[in-house]
Amino acid sequence: MKKILAGVFGVLLFACSIYGQEKPIAFINARIIPIVGQPIEQGILLVQNGRITAVGDARTVRLASNVQIIDLQGKVIMPGLVDTHSHIGEGSGADGSSPIQPDVRLLDSLNARASSLQRAQSGGITTVNVMPGSGHLNSGQTLYLKLRDGNIVDDLLIITEDGRIAGGMKFANGTNPIRTTPGNFPGTRAKSAALIREQLVKAQEYREKIRKAGNDKSKMPPRDLVMEAFVEVLDGKRVVHFHTHRHDDILTAIRLSKEFGFRVVLHHVSEAWKVADEIAKAKIPASIIMIEAPGGKLETMEVSMTNGAALEKAGALTGFHTDDYITDSRLFLRSAGLAVRNGMSREKALYGMTMAGALMLDLDKRIGSLETGKDADFIVLSGDPLSVYTHVLETWVDGKKVFDRSDPKDYLIATGGFGATTDREVHIDCFDGDISGGGN
Amino acid sequence: VKNEKRKTKSFILICLTLFTIHYSPFTVSAQIAVRGETVWTMTGEPIANGVVLIGANGKIEAVGAANQIKIPAGYKTVSAKVVTPGLIDAHSVVGLSGYLNQPHDQMQIDNSSPIQPDLRAFDAYNAEEKLVEWIRGFGVTTLHTGHAPAALVSGQTMIVKTFGKTVDDVVMIPTAMIAVTIGDASLAGQGRSPGTRAKEAAMLRAELIKAGNYKGEPRDLKAEMMSKVVKREIPLLITAQRAQDIMTALRIAKEFNLRIVLDGVSEAHLVINEIKASGFPVIIHPTMYRAGGELENLSMETASKLKQAGILVALQSGYETYVPKTRIVLFEAGLAAANGLSQRDALATITIDAAKVLGIDNRVGSLAVGKDGDVAMYDGDPFEYTTHCVGTIINGQVVSEVVR
Numbered sequence: 001m002k003k004i005l006a007g008v009f010g011v012l013l014f015a016c017s018i019y020g021q022e023k024p025i026a027f028i029n030a031r032i033i034p035i036v037g038q039p040i041e042q043g044i045l046l047v048q049n050g051r052i053t054a055v056g057d058a059r060t061v062r063l064a065s066n067v068q069i070i071d072l073q074g075k076v077i078m079p080g081l082v083d084t085h086s087h088i089g090e091g092s093g094a095d096g097s098s099p100i101q102p103d104v105r106l107l108d109s110l111n112a113r114a115s116s117l118q119r120a121q122s123g124g125i126t127t128v129n130v131m132p133g134s135g136h137l138n139s140g141q142t143l144y145l146k147l148r149d150g151n152i153v154d155d156l157l158i159i160t161e162d163g164r165i166a167g168g169m170k171f172a173n174g175t176n177p178i179r180t181t182p183g184n185f186p187g188t189r190a191k192s193a194a195l196i197r198e199q200l201v202k203a204q205e206y207r208e209k210i211r212k213a214g215n216d217k218s219k220m221p222p223r224d225l226v227m228e229a230f231v232e233v234l235d236g237k238r239v240v241h242f243h244t245h246r247h248d249d250i251l252t253a254i255r256l257s258k259e260f261g262f263r264v265v266l267h268h269v270s271e272a273w274k275v276a277d278e279i280a281k282a283k284i285p286a287s288i289i290m291i292e293a294p295g296g297k298l299e300t301m302e303v304s305m306t307n308g309a310a311l312e313k314a315g316a317l318t319g320f321h322t323d324d325y326i327t328d329s330r331l332f333l334r335s336a337g338l339a340v341r342n343g344m345s346r347e348k349a350l351y352g353m354t355m356a357g358a359l360m361l362d363l364d365k366r367i368g369s370l371e372t373g374k375d376a377d378f379i380v381l382s383g384d385p386l387s388v389y390t391h392v393l394e395t396w397v398d399g400k401k402v403f404d405r406s407d408p409k410d411y412l413i414a415t416g417g418f419g420a421t422t423d424r425e426v427h428i429d430c431f432d433g434d435i436s437g438g439g440n
Numbered sequence: 441v442k443n444e445k446r447k448t449k450s451f452i453l454i455c456l457t458l459f460t461i462h463y464s465p466f467t468v469s470a471q472i473a474v475r476g477e478t479v480w481t482m483t484g485e486p487i488a489n490g491v492v493l494i495g496a497n498g499k500i501e502a503v504g505a506a507n508q509i510k511i512p513a514g515y516k517t518v519s520a521k522v523v524t525p526g527l528i529d530a531h532s533v534v535g536l537s538g539y540l541n542q543p544h545d546q547m548q549i550d551n552s553s554p555i556q557p558d559l560r561a562f563d564a565y566n567a568e569e570k571l572v573e574w575i576r577g578f579g580v581t582t583l584h585t586g587h588a589p590a591a592l593v594s595g596q597t598m599i600v601k602t603f604g605k606t607v608d609d610v611v612m613i614p615t616a617m618i619a620v621t622i623g624d625a626s627l628a629g630q631g632r633s634p635g636t637r638a639k640e641a642a643m644l645r646a647e648l649i650k651a652g653n654y655k656g657e658p659r660d661l662k663a664e665m666m667s668k669v670v671k672r673e674i675p676l677l678i679t680a681q682r683a684q685d686i687m688t689a690l691r692i693a694k695e696f697n698l699r700i701v702l703d704g705v706s707e708a709h710l711v712i713n714e715i716k717a718s719g720f721p722v723i724i725h726p727t728m729y730r731a732g733g734e735l736e737n738l739s740m741e742t743a744s745k746l747k748q749a750g751i752l753v754a755l756q757s758g759y760e761t762y763v764p765k766t767r768i769v770l771f772e773a774g775l776a777a778a779n780g781l782s783q784r785d786a787l788a789t790i791t792i793d794a795a796k797v798l799g800i801d802n803r804v805g806s807l808a809v810g811k812d813g814d815v816a817m818y819d820g821d822p823f824e825y826t827t828h829c830v831g832t833i834i835n836g837q838v839v840s841e842v843v844r
Contacts, residue, residue: 294574295571298541326763417709418707
């Protein structure tokens with residue numbers, strides 16, 4: 001009975017088919033790169049109700065008579081790209097008042113109609129970890145988003161199995177949080193570590209109080225947003241996304257995660273090539289950014305474009321990010337191309353753009369590969385994903401097309417030009433009429 | 441005693457220098473044959489199985505199909521899948537701007553005054569800057585660099601080759617252009633002038649009038665340089681992003697009968713006819729520049745649209761203040777090729793057409809007899825992300841053998 005009610009409720013709630021078409025669609029004749037499993041020539045991807053219902057070829061996939069067929073002869077399909085670290089959506093995080101602000105949520109600042117989100121769609125990104133601010137030890141809570149077409153942040157959220165809004169926690173070390181002017185910000189690396197440890201020790205004590213209180217509400221400690229957020233970190237519910245460049249800073253991040261048992265993804269890791277074995281041994285994932293020249297700041301003077309290759313060789317789980325606006329979301333696939341140029345294997349580079357990111361965001365059961373039952377998040381490419389000449393032709397999220405290069409409006413977003421950076425118009429599903437005219 | 445010490449010091453220095461030259465990893469002697477499965481000469485169709493001979497004087501002696509050119513005895517032979525002319529970065533700040541991005545290596549802009557045409561690029565260029573080596577490893581052999589587009593008249597630019605120890609070793613043209621910027625980037629702020637676009641134009645016009653009246657006495661270093669502009673000896677490199685700023689540049693050029701090169705021009709696609717009619721060449725912003733601020737309307741297709749209109753177009757690595765500290769013109773041209781330009785035309789924006797825009801096409805930009813022996817070598821389509829630059833040659837000397 002419960003299930004039926006939930007079903008009815010679901011139909012009502014999603015009558016506008018937020019989660020995709022009810023009629024099955026078969027994408028046929030494409031080269032399919034499923035990421036998990038070998039590429040399929042003349043493949044078939046079957047999608048219904050926002051999910052992948054089959055992946056294979058004419059021998060393995062049977063098409064029902066009501067299926068809508070889209071012929072993608074000569075094209076390539078691969079999973080939607082996962083950007084593990086971006087600043088699209090005009091979101092903000094912590095302010096300048098203190099170096100540690102885990103209570104601040106990017107959720108409370110995102111502009112869901114920002115053109116930067118559309119640009120990311122046009123680059124084939126379907127899931128993104130939007131990071132708050134910069135220049136703190138802890139800049140606040142990050143937000144994992146699906147790049148659906150939406151008007152408000154709620155339209156883009158990912159809800160976890162236990163009902164939480166999916167997101168992580170942004171940490172940083174090295175010179176990023178250090179300030180030389182006197183105040184409450186750290187002045188050295190050791191001070192940075194000490195300040196974070198102090199807060200996490202407090203969080204351990206806070207958690208212990210809650211545990212001891214059990215069901216006795218009178219013994220519960222007063223609500224503390226900072227502590228609550230850090231308890232989620234300690235409990236592994238909120239993965240730490242750690243901005244870190246130099247090899248010694250990378251090791252500090254690993255050391256802290258071991259001491260407090262928090263789960264961590266290392267970001268940027270400019271000197272990963274120096275400590276790739278240590279990263280792999282600690283079984284900690286690393287997300288890299290491909291920048292075409294060294295420097296720009298002291299901590300990246302020894303950045304190497306071989307980081308991907310070094311991490312792969314060491315056996316570390318390696319993903320990619322744009323750090324948009326540092327690199328352009330529209331050109332995210334370029335990261336894989338440049339990584340392969342510098343010694344990474346083709347397979348691991350493409351895995352890094354998709355499945356590795358999904359694993360880093362705890363979304364590997366839903367996204368990251370083209371497998372039956374997973375979300376229908378995929379992209380259609382004009383050719384090989386590693387070629388400069390290849391364009392993203394279509395981006396699909398939850399079985400809905402959110403970018404189509406053949407649509408002039410989307411084309412403008414993809415290539416730029418007059419008006420390409422203005423906010424998206426209000427998007428309304430199930431409504432084809434003129435908004436100002438009052439509908440039809 | 442002091443003198444003795446100095447002599448000993450000098451002796452050691454000379455020995456070290458000789459040692460370095462002798463044991464330099466790079467081939468010093470010219471006389472080199474460069475073979476390529478595809479040779480993009482940029483003078484005509486690419487040559488299949490071609491060869492480029494570079495003589496002892498560092499100049500190109502012969503270019504043609506391998507079966508028609510005999511490689512003389514004693515020539516070192518190097519080969520690659522694809523051979524192109526050494527690449528030209530038509531506008532950069534590299535060498536004045538260093539990779540560390542610290543005050544001591546950021547010499548591209550002085551903010552003490554909005555008009556400083558007397559600032560010479562060659563008094564600031566660091567030939568051994570890491571970024572110079574870095575771009576050389578991608579095949580860039582010629583660099584137009586200098587003061588940044590960050591003040592109304594920020595200073596001079598210069599043209600160099602990307603290999604050599606000192607600025608004197610590398611200089612091709614010591615004063616190539618005077619860098620002028622019209623738009624947001626030149627606004628001085630804090631109540632100082634220029635505080636508006638119109639004020640920028642008024643100040644620039646006043647400076648040009650002053651230069652026109654300059655008689656040489658008493659010497660005025662600023663007026664001395666600007667008078668060369670007025671006399672059409674040196675062009676202005678006018679960076680203008682917004683359409684109205686491009687039009688201001690054209691208006692002032694017409695008023696004073698100046699030679700100018702338009703730079704940046706992120707809204708050029710809105711005033712193509714006007715640019716075409718002016719006859720001035722254009723150095724477009726990097727294809728991958730960020731779309732924001734006064735560059736919000738930039739397009740990856742601008743190079744293609746301007747080329748189609750018959751405008752002479754070069755690409756540039758541009759001015760970066762953060763990460764990446766420089767862009768690579770090879771990649772910028774590659775993306776232009778993915779957005780409307782033919783492969784040949786895209787390559788032209790960083791070789792022969794760049795040379796024409798800079799007025800150095802008698803020396804570089806194509807593989808032709810008598811030109812400098814500057815060559816870039818690739819193990820595939822130069823524009824592909826997964827292709828590597830496998831060698832760079834300047835004046836017949838192999839100056840980079842890294843695989844990058």
